[in-house]
Amino acid sequence: MNLRIEVKKFNELNLVELYSILQLRSEVFVVEQNCVYQDIDGKDDKALHIIGFKNDKIVAYTRCFQPGFYFNEAAIGRVVVKDSERKFGYGHDIMKASDKAILDFYKTSNIKLSAQQYLIKFYKTHGYQTTGDGYLEDGIPHIAMVKD
Template structure:
């Protein structure tokens, strides 16, 4: 699948791009996962946004956060694939690009994520290592994971 990838700071997102991002995050994290939480958490403004587009349809998205916003190291969050694009490889490509963008943007050797526990193998296959026990975040089992640049 050939997607058009964009990588922008919050202030360079168009209104249409931001709307599609918020719509996809709401569709998956709130509705599909039946999770009530505050998605608009004031971290988007300081983050970079990576989105894979199939024409005007948003297929995959994540935000890349600088160190100090969520963790001591940069992090990748709100990782999401549209239900229509699952099992197409776009989620793996999204994370490969996000890792590369984070390492280049912040020149920091670590990336920390809070991963839904059921996705442990997905993230492990990308080089992330589990660094915490399972914990609940918004009623969903999560684990903290880290990737160290140059390791896999």
Template sequence: MTWNFKSFEELSKEELYAILKERVDVFVVEQACPYPEIDGYDEQSWHLYYEDQGDIAAYCRLIPAGVMYDESSIGRVLVKKEYRGSGLAREMMGKAMEIMKNEWTVSRIKLHAQEYLKDFYGSFGFLPVTDVYLEDGIPHIDMIYAQKE
């Protein structure tokens, strides 16, 4: 059981395949949401994931500023169904934010979040910057974390 943090180039074919499989399983199949999961941002992103005996249990991608948004962003946050409720999502978000704030020296982070997770992300200091809107039939909200000076 280990945390991994890799650039796209550092991912093996097997790691990339496992990550994409979990993303499709959660965001396309589980949420019954047909959309192009492979969106062209992975190559410029960093990938943080928790591996348990070859299983991708939790995953998110960290996207540098200027790639998707003006701000750096955290996206594709997922915990595999059988690992939910274990605290992995909270641990992963803490790690992602620590990397962005301390290693990338980022002071603003943007999220494109499902609305039902607003309080979860709010517990890390993210604040809504849009009204709730539908994307692929799912309520979403954009949120920003701005480090206090």
């Protein structure tokens, strides 16, 4: 089944969508990865939200930022796919949609993200390359990756 993807600004999200997004992020980043951190960081209102729906349920998501907000480049973060849906390639679908949304909304293909190191190969399939040394972010090994 194909993923239906919508791109929305914060004020375009309805309450059910916002709740479902926050629930998915918490389910994966806090519970599954056993990482206590401040997911609701006060930046969602500045983000472009890329939402992947399957049967009207949110199963994939990213948030994107314009150049200069996080990095000099545009940024993609909170890349997440529901555990039970990972076998369908939805991570690739949501990344392609995120790259396209940044190009459409911010008129750039120069993008940076902070990747969990075990996902380097995944991001490389989308044209991202590692830059700099690895680092710990919330106790999880990460590395910066960029795409031009």
